[in-house]
Amino acid sequence: xxxxxxxxxxxxxxxxxxxxxxQITDALREGRWKHGQKIPSEPQLARRYDASVGTVRxxxxxxxxxxxxxxxxxxxxxxxxxxxxxxxxxxxxIVGSDGGHELPVVTLLSMRRARADRVTAGELRLKSxxxxxxxxxxxxxxxxxxxxxxxxxxxxxxxxxDESGFKRREGTVYGFFQDRYGITIVRADxxxxxxxxxxxxxxxxxxxxxxxxxxxxxTSYTYKDVPVDSxxxxxxxxxxxxxxxxxxx
Amino acid sequence: xxxxxxxxxxxxxxxxxxxxxxQITDALREGRWKHGQKIPSEPQLARRYDASVGTVRxxxxxxxxxxxxxxxxxxxxxxxxxxxxxxxxxxxxIVGSDGGHELPVVTLLSMRRARADRVTAGELRLKSxxxxxxxxxxxxxxxxxxxxxxxxxxxxxxxxxDESGFKRREGTVYGFFQDRYGITIVRADxxxxxxxxxxxxxxxxxxxxxxxxxxxxxTSYTYKDVPVDSxxxxxxxxxxxxxxxxxxx
DNA sequence: TTCGATTTGTTCGTATGTATT
DNA sequence: TAATACATACGAACAAATCGA
Numbered sequence: 001x002x003x004x005x006x007x008x009x010x011x012x013x014x015x016x017x018x019x020x021x022x023q024i025t026d027a028l029r030e031g032r033w034k035h036g037q038k039i040p041s042e043p044q045l046a047r048r049y050d051a052s053v054g055t056v057r058x059x060x061x062x063x064x065x066x067x068x069x070x071x072x073x074x075x076x077x078x079x080x081x082x083x084x085x086x087x088x089x090x091x092x093x094i095v096g097s098d099g100g101h102e103l104p105v106v107t108l109l110s111m112r113r114a115r116a117d118r119v120t121a122g123e124l125r126l127k128s129x130x131x132x133x134x135x136x137x138x139x140x141x142x143x144x145x146x147x148x149x150x151x152x153x154x155x156x157x158x159x160x161x162d163e164s165g166f167k168r169r170e171g172t173v174y175g176f177f178q179d180r181y182g183i184t185i186v187r188a189d190x191x192x193x194x195x196x197x198x199x200x201x202x203x204x205x206x207x208x209x210x211x212x213x214x215x216x217x218x219t220s221y222t223y224k225d226v227p228v229d230s231x232x233x234x235x236x237x238x239x240x241x242x243x244x245x246x247x248x249x
Numbered sequence: 250x251x252x253x254x255x256x257x258x259x260x261x262x263x264x265x266x267x268x269x270x271x272q273i274t275d276a277l278r279e280g281r282w283k284h285g286q287k288i289p290s291e292p293q294l295a296r297r298y299d300a301s302v303g304t305v306r307x308x309x310x311x312x313x314x315x316x317x318x319x320x321x322x323x324x325x326x327x328x329x330x331x332x333x334x335x336x337x338x339x340x341x342x343i344v345g346s347d348g349g350h351e352l353p354v355v356t357l358l359s360m361r362r363a364r365a366d367r368v369t370a371g372e373l374r375l376k377s378x379x380x381x382x383x384x385x386x387x388x389x390x391x392x393x394x395x396x397x398x399x400x401x402x403x404x405x406x407x408x409x410x411d412e413s414g415f416k417r418r419e420g421t422v423y424g425f426f427q428d429r430y431g432i433t434i435v436r437a438d439x440x441x442x443x444x445x446x447x448x449x450x451x452x453x454x455x456x457x458x459x460x461x462x463x464x465x466x467x468t469s470y471t472y473k474d475v476p477v478d479s480x481x482x483x484x485x486x487x488x489x490x491x492x493x494x495x496x497x498x
Numbered sequence: 499t500t501c502g503a504t505t506t507g508t509t510c511g512t513a514t515g516t517a518t519t
Numbered sequence: 520t521a522a523t524a525c526a527t528a529c530g531a532a533c534a535a536a537t538c539g540a
Binding site: 013041042043057072073074076077214219 | 523524525526534535
Binding site: 015016017051052054055072073074075076221248 | 507508509511515518519
C-alpha cells in the first residue's frame with residue numbers, strides 16, 4: 001500500500017527512497033559507518049527503514065552513482081575509500097601530454113598556523129580571520145617538479161594536526177584526512193586560469209620567470225556540501241596538462 | 250520467468266536491460282528517433298523488445314543518467330536536444346571570475362576546406378590528409394573578445410556545409426550540427442594547458458603578446474564514441490576561467 | 499471546468515541468477 | 520554444500536502530471 005503507511009502526508013511529498021538516501025548519508029556524515037566498512041545488507045536496511053528492498057536499492061543506487069558507496073555482488077555494499085586508484089581517477093586530473101596518468105611525489109615545503117583571508121574564509125564558510133592551517137607542498141611528476149600547491153584547511157576540523165604526522169602519512173592527503181580524521185572528500189570544484197610564473201614559483205618549478213602556468217583554485221567538500229579545504233595549485237605545462245570530460249559520466 | 254524466455258544462454262550473459270539500452274542507442278545513432286522527438290512509451294517499448302516495463306525503465310534510466318534521454322512525467326520520454334541552457338551548463342565551462350555564466354557571441358573569422366594534419370586525423374580517427382573543414386571563430390563575452398576557436402570537422406560528416414549556412418545559423422554550433430545534420434554531441438574530452446599569446450592571438454584578443462592564455466584542446470563525440478569535431482581554443486583569462494567539478498555528477 | 503486516458507514516478511512483492519564466504 | 524548478498528526480471532497497484540474531449 002502506498003498512502004496507508006502514513007509516512008507521506010500532503011505536506012511531505014518527499015519520496016521514501018530519498019528519505020532512505022538521506023538517512024544513509026546522515027549516518028555517513030556522523031561517522032556511524034566508516035569508510036571501507038560494510039554497511040548492512042539490503043534486506044536489513046529495508047527492515048531498519050521500514051521500506052521494501054527495491055526502495056532501498058534505489059536509494060543505494062543513487063549513492064553509488066555519486067561515488068559514495070560501492071556495491072560488490074556476493075559481498076555487500078561498502079563505504080567508498082579513497083584509495084590511490086580512486087584518487088588518481090577522480091580527484092587528480094593532471095596527466096602527461098602523452099596521456100600518462102601517474103601519481104605525484106609530494107614534498108612538504110612549509111606548514112604553519114595562520115588566519116583565513118577573506119577569500120579563503122568565504123570558500124571554507126568560516127568567519128574572516130578564522131584559524132586555519134596553511135600548508136605548502138611541491139609535487140613532482142616523472143622526477144621533475146611540476147606542481148606548487150598551497151592548501152588551507154580549518155584548524156577546527158583537524159585539531160591536532162602537526163607537521164610530523166602530516167609528513168609521516170602514507171598515501172594521498174585526502175586518504176590521510178579519511179584515515180586519521182574520518183573526513184571523506186566527495187566533491188571538489190576547480191576554477192582554472194592561466195598565469196605567469198613569478199620568480200619564486202619559477203625557481204621551485206625550475207622554469208624561467210614569466211612562463212605560463214595553470215592556476216587551479218580548488219574547494220573540496222565532504223558529505224552535505226561541507227567545505228574541507230581550499231587550495232591553489234600552480235602547474236607547469238611543460239610536459240603535463242589538465243584533463244576534463246564533459247557530457248556523460 | 251527468467252531463463253525460460255530463452256534469450257540468455259551460457260555464452261551470452263548480457264543482461265536484458267543492456268540489450269534494450271543498446272537497441273535504443275542504435276535507433277538513435279541511425280536517426281530513427283530524432284532529437285526533441287518523443288520516443289515510444291514504456292509499455293510500448295516493453296512490448297517491442299519483449300521485456301517488462303521495469304526492465305525498460307532500467308535501460309531508459311541509464312540513458313537519462315548519460316544525458317541522452319529526458320523523462321517528463323505525464324508527457325513521455327524525449328531525445329535530448331542541445332538547447333542553449335543545456336549547452337551552457339554541460340559543454341561551455343568558461344565562466345566569469347565573478348561566477349557569471351553567459352553565452353558567448355560568435356564571429357566567423359575564416360572557413361575553408363583543408364586536409365587533416367596528423368594530430369587532427371588521429372583525434373577524428375581519419376586517414377592522414379583526409380578532407381576537413383577548418384573553421385576559425387572569435388567569441389566575445391561581455392562585449393570583449395575572449396576566446397579564439399579553431400575547429401576541424403570531417404567534410405564527410407557535413408557534405409554541403411558552407412559559409413553562408415554556417416553564419417546564418419541560430420544558436421550554438423552543436424545545436425546547428427543537430428538541427429541541420431542530425432548529429433548530436435553527447436560527450437567531449439578537453440586537455441587544458443597554459444600558453445603564451447602569440448602576436449596574432451594577442452591582436453585578436455586585444456592583449457599584449459606573451460600574456461598567459463588557457464589552451465583547450467577538445468575532441469567531441471556523438472553516440473557510440475564516434476568523434477565529430479576537434480578544436481583548439483585559446484582563452485583570455487583577464488576576466489574568465491574554466492570551471493570543472495570533480496566527484497559526483 | 500471537469501473528466502478520463504495516457505505517461506512517467508514511486509512502492510511493494512516474488513522469483514531466480516550469480517558471486518562470495 | 521549451504522547461507523548470504525547483490526543483480527536481474529517480472530508483475531501489480533497507486534500517485535502525479537499532462538493533455539484533449
